[in-house]
Amino acid sequence: MSRDGQKIDRRKFLKGAAVGAAAVSSTAISNAQDQESADHQHAPSDIALRVKALETVLTEKNLVDPSVLDEVVDRYENRIGPQNGAKVVAKAWVDSDYKARLLDDGTAAIGELDLLGTEGEHMVVVENTAEVHNLVVCTLCSCYPWPTLGLPPTWYKSSAFRARAVIEPRAVLREFGLEVSDETEIRVWDSTAEMRYLVLPRRPEGAEDMNESELADVVTRDSMIGVAIL
Amino acid sequence: MNSIHDMGGMHGFGPIVVEVDEPVFHEEWEGRAYALSIGWFPASQYKEWGGFRHNLEKIPPKDYLNMSYYERWFFVNEQKAMQLGLVTEEELNNGNADPNYLMPQLEPHPDSSLGSGRLDLEINAKFENGGVVRAKEINGRAHNRLPRYVRGKTGTIISDNGIYALQDTNEKDEQPYDDPQHVYTVRFSSEELWGNASHGNDFIYLDLWESYLEFA
Numbered sequence: 001m002s003r004d005g006q007k008i009d010r011r012k013f014l015k016g017a018a019v020g021a022a023a024v025s026s027t028a029i030s031n032a033q034d035q036e037s038a039d040h041q042h043a044p045s046d047i048a049l050r051v052k053a054l055e056t057v058l059t060e061k062n063l064v065d066p067s068v069l070d071e072v073v074d075r076y077e078n079r080i081g082p083q084n085g086a087k088v089v090a091k092a093w094v095d096s097d098y099k100a101r102l103l104d105d106g107t108a109a110i111g112e113l114d115l116l117g118t119e120g121e122h123m124v125v126v127e128n129t130a131e132v133h134n135l136v137v138c139t140l141c142s143c144y145p146w147p148t149l150g151l152p153p154t155w156y157k158s159s160a161f162r163a164r165a166v167i168e169p170r171a172v173l174r175e176f177g178l179e180v181s182d183e184t185e186i187r188v189w190d191s192t193a194e195m196r197y198l199v200l201p202r203r204p205e206g207a208e209d210m211n212e213s214e215l216a217d218v219v220t221r222d223s224m225i226g227v228a229i230l
Numbered sequence: 231m232n233s234i235h236d237m238g239g240m241h242g243f244g245p246i247v248v249e250v251d252e253p254v255f256h257e258e259w260e261g262r263a264y265a266l267s268i269g270w271f272p273a274s275q276y277k278e279w280g281g282f283r284h285n286l287e288k289i290p291p292k293d294y295l296n297m298s299y300y301e302r303w304f305f306v307n308e309q310k311a312m313q314l315g316l317v318t319e320e321e322l323n324n325g326n327a328d329p330n331y332l333m334p335q336l337e338p339h340p341d342s343s344l345g346s347g348r349l350d351l352e353i354n355a356k357f358e359n360g361g362v363v364r365a366k367e368i369n370g371r372a373h374n375r376l377p378r379y380v381r382g383k384t385g386t387i388i389s390d391n392g393i394y395a396l397q398d399t400n401e402k403d404e405q406p407y408d409d410p411q412h413v414y415t416v417r418f419s420s421e422e423l424w425g426n427a428s429h430g431n432d433f434i435y436l437d438l439w440e441s442y443l444e445f446a
Contacts, residue, residue: 047259047301047304048257048258048259049325050304050308050322051259051262051263051266051304052259052262052325053321053322053323053324053325054266054304054307054308054311054317054322055262055266056325056326056327057317057321057322057325057326057327058266058270058273058311058316058317060326060327061316061317061327061333063270063273063316064266064269064270064273065269068265068269069262069265069266069269070265072264072265072268072269073255073261073262073264073265076254076255076261076264077254077255077261081254118268118344118345121345121346121348122346122348122391124415139236139237139238139377139379140235140236140237140238140283140375140377141235141283141286142299150254151254151264153248153249153252154247154249154252154298154299155246155247155248155249157299158243158246158247159237159240159243159295160243160244160245160246160247161246162237162238163237163238163239163240163241163243164243164246165238166238166239166379166423166434167238167239167379167420167423167424167427168427169429169432170429170432172246175245175246176246176248182429182431183431184431185431185432185433186429186431186432186433187433187434187435188432188433188434188435189435190238190377190434190435190436191437192375192376192377192436192437192438193375193391193394193397193413193437193438193439194346194347194348194391194394194413194437195391195413195415195437
């Protein structure tokens with residue numbers, strides 16, 4: 001659905017920005033819709049320079065510490081991601097007491113696994129069942145449970161997803177390849193305050209013999225947002 | 231404020247485009263821009279996320295739509311650093327601090343926090359589970375967390391999540407008002423929100439501060 005090297009116009013949004021040549025995207029993007037393409041991470045060539053300039057100047061003034069920035073990048077690239085949420089889900093699947101605690105007080109139960117933190121201090125876990133399918137969105141910005149899922153994918157931050165998830169969730173899910181029957185209730189959770197939402201997907205059929213660690217490996221990010229089932 | 235960030239229910243954005251095996255950061259600058267937002271937060275004079283979000287929302291709509299997520303984050307940080315006088319446009323163009331420029335000595339905001347706004351206070355709750363409420367019409371230019379698509383609409387309280395500082399800002403100083411109050415999860419039917427475009431088995435849940443709600 002995406003293609004490389006899509007040429008785009010330079011975005012002129014800052015007076016005084018460093019002058020640069022017309023930018024060519026270096027990342028995989030799609031422009032299925034022109035107005036949508038800005039949601040993808042194609043950078044004007046000068047933004048890398050501007051980011052570097054701001055970091056350098058603030059560093060020289062002792063207002064930021066680059067080693068702290070290194071640590072933040074490393075944390076989200078290498079240590080915090082959907083594998084954390086997958087541990088929560090797998091534990092709930094094999095431990096019915098834990099599952100009960102998780103659904104009753106997500107914050108406390110996720111805290112047992114030491115998986116709370118910035119943008120995930122207050123957790124609510126919503127369970128998919130035969131009767132109910134849950135979908136998480138943030139229409140106002142892109143709130144997302146960082147400690148359990150990491151930073152959100154581009155599509156989650158896209159205008160299309162933010163706009164459509166609340167008005168036509170079934171059409172959105174269909175685009176993800178998920179057909180939800182009319183008899184199934186859909187619950188869309190718009191993350192407007194400090195609660196962050198994690199979907200507890202249904203345990204896949206054929207996984208009866210798997211242990212907790214093996215189960216965690218089959219849990220996907222998308223299933224914990226609610227745009228996929230397992 | 232009523233601007234482009236409040237996207238719930240809008241048409242015209244096309245299909246949802248999914249990038250397979252997407253990296254956390256596509257380019258190095260994205261990671262640095264993200265980390266910078268976290269790393270300089272105390273120096274930025276923001277108290278909580280509310281002021282930062284307000285600045286994102288104040289990006290003119292046509293620019294907002296033309297920027298990627300991390301471009302927006304970077305843009306508001308760059309603007310804020312200049313507005314505070316911590317950096318000058320010349321310094322940013324040169325890529326180095328000017329030793330002859332005396333920046334204001336700003337103490338980090340004393341209450342600056344990227345953490346929870348939950349407060350351990352005893353405040354009586356106005357609403358209870360099962361209560362039917364209506365979201366108020368709040369249309370000021372300041373920041374709030376009440377999307378347009380639920381204003382004036384009626385829903386049902388399904389939980390009381392405790393006491394949180396209000397994130398709404400005074401437009402002038404961009405700091406949250408605090409004003410601790412209960413935050414409730416409210417269930418709205420698709421039918422109530424979307425009428426002819428609704429599905430009878432869809433329900434939308436929002437977490438709303440008490441002052442956004444009134445008895446229906």
